[in-house]
């Protein structure tokens with residue numbers, strides 16, 4: 001069987017590794033537009049912050065695979081011919097497939113002020129990180145207060161760059177956190193020396209004789225040496241759409257990770273799947289989720305039909321000053337009941353949101369140990385049989401939750 | 406392939422498994438040495454006490470597929486191809502917390518292991534001891550048969566998998582059958598019952 005995988009990051013690589021284990025007789029061709037050996041995208045901010053080298057980002061070496069696996073790096077898949085079952089690459093090469101996985105991921109949203117001439121970048125690929133690293137000096141502005149924005153600012157801080165974050169909403173991580181959880185993060189960021197400007201956005205960037213002037217909507221003007229925009233991602237759907245595959249926000253897939261065209265599967269940031277906390281199909285856009293989806297795609301492509309159960313939004317953000325693990329939904333839904341326990345002395349809090357007696361969201365600040373237990377309860381929509389307040393207080397042991405009385 | 410099998414209903418909560426686990430993973434590997442090391446070795450197995458006063462030894466299940474391995478953004482977590490044990494490469498670990506976020510059994514902890522370097526810690530099924538032909542330290546320490554080391558296929562499909570999936574789904578396990586240390590276990594259970602009635 002000929003399998004072609006387009007994209008070799010979290011989802012593509014996980015699919016490949018699973019196929020090598022469960023279906024070693026398959027011939028697999030992996031196509032990646034990037035010329036690098038597979039690397040971990042999540043670590044780009046660590047690379048930027050000189051906390052890791054380019055080599056340390058590498059998570060797999062093409063030469064370690066058996067002869068039945070072929071890597072084509074640095075070539076883009078330009079067209080999928082669903083009738084003739086082949087993929088055309090940018091160098092004109094045609095790759096025929098029996099089963100195809102589209103794992104082309106997402107790209108950073110580029111706000112209209114983005115312009116490399118004006119030293120304004122987005123951070124998604126290794127090449128982006130290298131471009132930014134080449135311009136690194138003095139002062140920076142990071143726009144966007146999401147996970148990528150904060151991780152970028154933290155990376156720059158490690159390089160002793162004076163960084164100012166410009167956030168459209170009134171507090172950081174507003175997409176996932178409620179205001180009071182976020183206030184801790186905001187304080188920590190400020191204490192580390194990252195400037196935070198809320199309720200504002202970049203309107204325009206001007207370059208005057210090598211000096212950058214970042215003009216904000218409020219009229220404020222910031223001096224900066226370069227700008228990084230972290231304003232979210234958009235799934236790469238053009239290839240699939242042109243091939244006649246059903247696309248909504250992302251590529252539409254069924255429970256078996258198969259698209260509307262038989263024998264074509266999709267996984268990772270490019271596709272939309274069920275968010276179990278929200279009970280609806282959404283873009284999730286996370287490394288662990290992409291890996292899971294790649295795994296399920298591999299099972300189904302090799303004939304082991306297995307249902308992908310869906311996932312939830314979750315993340316772990318660790319800096320020198322704090323460690324935050326958040327998952328599911330914490331706000332924005334009527335009837336959501338939030339329980340919390342703050343431990344001021346140890347600078348910790350645990351917050352869990354419930355819909356009736358089912359946990360649907362959580363934020364754990366500086367206490368990562370039991371986070372996975374709750375992430376899993378949220379995923380399973382499993383009612384908690386012990387009193388929620390006791391759980392957040394830490395008055396019940398995990399055996400009470402694993403094995404309800 | 407042999408693996409550690411946990412029988413919570415037999416546990417009497419003596420915590421010797423935790424102690425021996427920490428000793429085995431210390432640099433000196435001796436009891437006296439372990440307690441005087443600059444960076445104290447930490448146990449990878451913990452015994453919890455439920456509100457019904459039942460003991461619950463908890464350690465890494467080496468799940469297949471392993472959520473922690475899938476969540477690891479540096480690929481520091483990997484499965485040893487030969488033994489199937491899920492291991493952590495400390496030098497690649499950056500303590501990002503993704504594995505703790507992913508682990509449904511809450512067994513991952515972050516500790517320093519040399520000066521100025523932290524890493525995720527969890528059970529490695531005593532892979533080094535096994536290479537020397539010994540059984541895992543926690544199993545060697547357990548006096549009541551709550552921790553067993555046996556063939557996966559022999560016991561796994563019979564007993565533990567059922568139990569693990571029941572626990573996983575939040576269903577209480579069935580009435581335990583008498584085992585090797587039936588009287589001690591029975592004594593312990595009676596004690597629990599008395600305590601439960603009193604409270």
Ligand SMILES: Cc1cc2nc3c(=O)[nH]c(=O)nc-3n(C[C@H](O)[C@H](O)[C@H](O)COP(=O)(O)OP(=O)(O)OC[C@H]3O[C@@H](n4cnc5c(N)ncnc54)[C@H](O)[C@@H]3O)c2cc1C
Nearest residue numbers: 007009010011033041042077104105106268269285286287
């Ligand atoms: C700076 C940063 C930090 C992050 N931090 C975290 C984090 O802490 N936790 C977390 O869970 N997630 C994090 N993420 C998100 C995570 O990296 C993504 O969810 C994950 O990489 C998705 O993997 P993927 O395989 O779906 O796609 P991608 O990683 O986007 O990879 C897609 C690949 O396909 C290639 N490709 C695209 N089109 C084509 C084509 N036509 N032909 C050939 N190849 C093509 C691309 O070049 C790319 O290599 C972070 C992302 C960034 C940018």
